Amino acid sequence: MLNAFIAILLPMTAGAQFIVTLVLTKGEICPGQRGRIHRILPLLFVLWLLVAVQHIYTLLNVVLIGYFYSQVKTGKTRQEGPLKILYLANGIAGLAMLFAILTAPNWVAAVTLILSCLLLGAITAHWLLTIARTRLQAFHRLLPITGILAAMFMTLCIVPLAARMDPIQLQNVLHSILLSFSLLVTAVIIWSWHLLTAKSADKVQLGISCLVLLTAMTGFHQLYFY
Template sequence: MLNALISVLVPMAAGAQLILTLVLAKGEICPGQRGRIHRLLPVLLVLWLLVATQHLYVLLVVALTGYFYSQVKTGKTRQEGPLKILYLANVLAGITLLHDVLTAPNWIAAVMMVLSCLLLGTMAAHLLLTVARTRLQAFHRLLPVAGILAAMLLTLCIVPFTSGMASSQLQDTLQLILVCFSLLVTAVIIWSWHLLTTKSVDRIQLAISCLVLLTSVSGFHQLYFS
């Protein structure tokens, strides 16, 4: 289970870093918001360090992201910093994800990795942007909707996966499938709760959803890669 958890951190970290880079490069954010986003970059460093326990070359992503973090201010700032370094880190992160996709045991597992990048990446980015108190209100709607679509597609992957199973094998995996599916639905409901109730998004809400979602996707990873 630990190996599965670390494996799904690859699409999570890659997706979140790409979205944060997009916000820093193209987002209409004030100096205070930019500094607060810079302040949260160590979270990505921790995720990549965990991934590096399985893929040592990911330390290059850690080094580049760490260098970018060392060159920017974490208070109010209009300075973008050396974004080209962050772009290079994103390229290496993308290559790492592509490697996992191409080495997947079957096409369903490969599709699952791509969808995990959309699902977990948007979840992590939404949590970090909320903690950073950004005023990009569109992201509070777009990111959960993108996550819901990814969750639906991820669920559909179960159909072709189970269709080729023998009845005895299906019985052995049915409980895991039901647990993962239940956790996935629960996580999505918690994530989009502010849309259903028209209330402000809450960081605790997103943190709980992120933990539940990680557990669910780790279970699916364990199922598809077994």
């Protein structure tokens, strides 16, 4: 269980970092928003530390994110900081994802890692951006929609994996599959609730969705080794 949890943190952290980088470089953000986004970077630092338990080479990202954070202002600022360092960290994250995909035990696991990068990366980035009080309404709409689509494709991947199991194996994991599916649906509903109610996204709402989704994906990850 612990190994599956840490393994799923890689696509989650990589995806979130890609999106945060996109916001910092392409998003129309004011100096106040930029400074607040800089303040959330230590959370990525902590996540990479956890990922390094299984992927020691990702400690490079800990160093790079830490250095980038030390070079930027966390108050109102128009200064982008050393973006080349952030791009290098993204490159390492991309290579780490590629290695995980190529060494996956089967094709379902490989595809699910890609979808996890979209799904978990999007919810984590959305939560972080909400903590930073960004006013990027397009991202607040686009990220949940991305999550819904990724969850649908995730379902299409798990079904053939379960179908190829022998009856005894399937009986052993059926409860886990149903629980993970239930958590996946619940997490997506919580995540997109602000769209259904036409309200602003709330950091508590997104934090709960992130935890539920992480639990669901951890459950799915354990199925690859049956």
